[in-house]
Amino acid sequence: MNGNASLSNAMRKWGLTQVGLADAVNVRLIDAGYEGTVGDRTVRNWVTGRTMWPHPRQREALEAVFGCTARSLGFSPPARQRRPASEVEPPVDRRNFLTASTGATAAVAVPLVGASPRVGTSDVSRLRIELDALTELDQSRGGHEALERAALAGAAEALDKQKLGATQRIRRKLFSVAAGYTSAAAWSAIDARQMSRASELLGRALYLAGLAEDADAEMRVWNSYAMLAHHRDRYAEAVDAAYAAQGTAIARRWPFFASLAHARTAVGHANLGDRQAALRSLGHAEECLDKAAGRPDPLPSWIAFYGQAELLAMTAIVRDRTGDAAGSEAASHQALAAIPQQFRRNRALVTTRLAMAQLHRRDIDQACITASTVFTLMSGHAIPGRMRSLLGDYYRDLITIAPDASTAREWGDRYRAEWSRL
Structure with a gap:
């Protein structure tokens, strides 16, 4: 058989x-x-x-x-069910594949068999709008399985349409869209801590970005590679990926993109224990962001999360990893004051980082109060795997630093209760 x-x-x-x-x-x-x-x-x-x-x-x-x-x-019906050769296969009914809690919906449709093969700018624009909708959903809820599936469905359609592109320019744009969808799927996998799948998807996204000759798409992939290596505790690889992001044409051309690449490099150096290199890269990130008044307009949706607030959040990580818990706490407070309310996942992550800094300053009661607000922030939505891991790190540090504190025991009870509910 x-x-x-x-x-x-x-x-x-x-x-x-x-x-x-x-x-x-x-x-x-x-x-x-x-x-x-x-x-x-x-x-x-x-x-x-x-x-x-x-x-x-x-x-x-x-x-x-x-x-x-x-x-x-590769499926085919039994002979008695096969249609005459002249009969056209009916179009696939591609139902809306993802409905956000806000009511925003992204849908993908398969081209009708026998329809005009020409694919143009309007098709590219529609696919980009739907990709932007997925990005907004990720920024609110974080990565989850339905979002990943939706992104992969979008990539599949872009690649199907690429074969029918009217011009080479349109075909390159569709490769770019497919790279964007695949990167979104990879990022969702990272956020859900499905690291092996994320690695495979990023390799595919980088290949598609190369076919598209799209420096923005390449920058997006290298940024995600740096994040993936960070969460795998492969800190030297994270630094290498961040340097690759710095080397993309868009980072060389636009200080805004260079700032993000330098910030990723700073986090990598901090995790490696190289304080001087981390602070130097952080300084470059700040300088580039100051110069970024001429950033591209419109800004690609995938990097809309970045700005002064996100740089402060990354500064908090660098400060904490280099032994400056007070500096980390201050940067976290500044970041929370600046992060837009719709970036719920990012606000919850920074709140957890703030709790970590307070804990490392031995302010146990306040740290536990701060950490508890994360569950309120994410109320109504599953906590992504990346955030669950960070909360687990907080709990391990808590029971190491203050194993006998009543506040620590109470927070541990809340932590276990939330986990059993999620």
């Missing part, structure tokens, strides 16, 4: 295991009002070719996950 090579290739392309694909299909089924009954055995039957034509509901869910028809995924 021959295996389904097309499905296997699609799974490798998007970094999906058999279990991961089963989960993704079940989410689609549940969203459509059905039970999520697909297991890894079902997927194994698809991959091996034992099941040549899945149940209609499963086919629709598969088509929604990958953004293409079941036939494109």
Whole structure:
């Protein structure tokens, strides 16, 4: 029995295991009002070719996950179900794939078979608008599985349309959009602490950015690589990725982008214990931001989070890692005063950093009060894996520094209660 090579290739392309694909299909089924009954055995039957034509509901869910028809995924109906060769395959009904808590919705549609093959500027603009909507959702809620799936669906559509691009210029723009969606998926995986999947996606995004000849997309990938290495505790790699970000054409051209790259470098040096290099890079970041009055307009949505507030938040990290807890606390307060209210995830992260600085100053009661507000900030939304890890770091430091303090015990009880609820 021959295996389904097309499905296997699609799974490798998007970094999906058999279990991961089963989960993704079940989410689609549940969203459509059905039970999520697909297991890894079902997927194994698809991959091996034992099941040549899945149940209609499963086919629709598969088509929604990958953004293409079941036939494109290597499936074919039994002879008695096959249509005449002249009959056109109906378009895939690509339902809205993500609905934010605010009501904002991003949707991806597969081109109609037999429609005009020309793809132009309007298609690129629509895809970019939908990518911006995902970015706004990430800034509010943080990374989560539905956001990652939505981003991968957007990348798939951009690549499908790239094959139909009217001009080479349009095709490059679609490669750029696909790189942006793939970077968004990778960032969501980082925020959820799915590090291996994030690494695979970033490699794909960097490849697409190269095809697009897009320095902005390359800068975005290297920034994410630096973050990925940071969360893997591979601090030398984080510094190397930050230097690569500094070397992109857009960072050389625009001080605003260079500032972010220098700030990432500072965090990497701080984690390596090189205080002098960290403060030097931090100084470069501040200088570049001061010069950034001529930043690009409009600013790409992925970097909209950066500015004086975010630099202060990164300064807090550098100060704390280099033994200046008082400086870290001051920078955290300044950052919280400046971070826009809609960046809920970022505000919660900085609040956790503030609690860490207060804890390292041995202000135990205030640190616990501050750390408790993180749960209030994220109320109504699951706490992303990256934030959960940071709160775990805070708790470990808390029980190390003040194991017998009543406030510490009370916060530990709250911490465990929140974890059991999430």
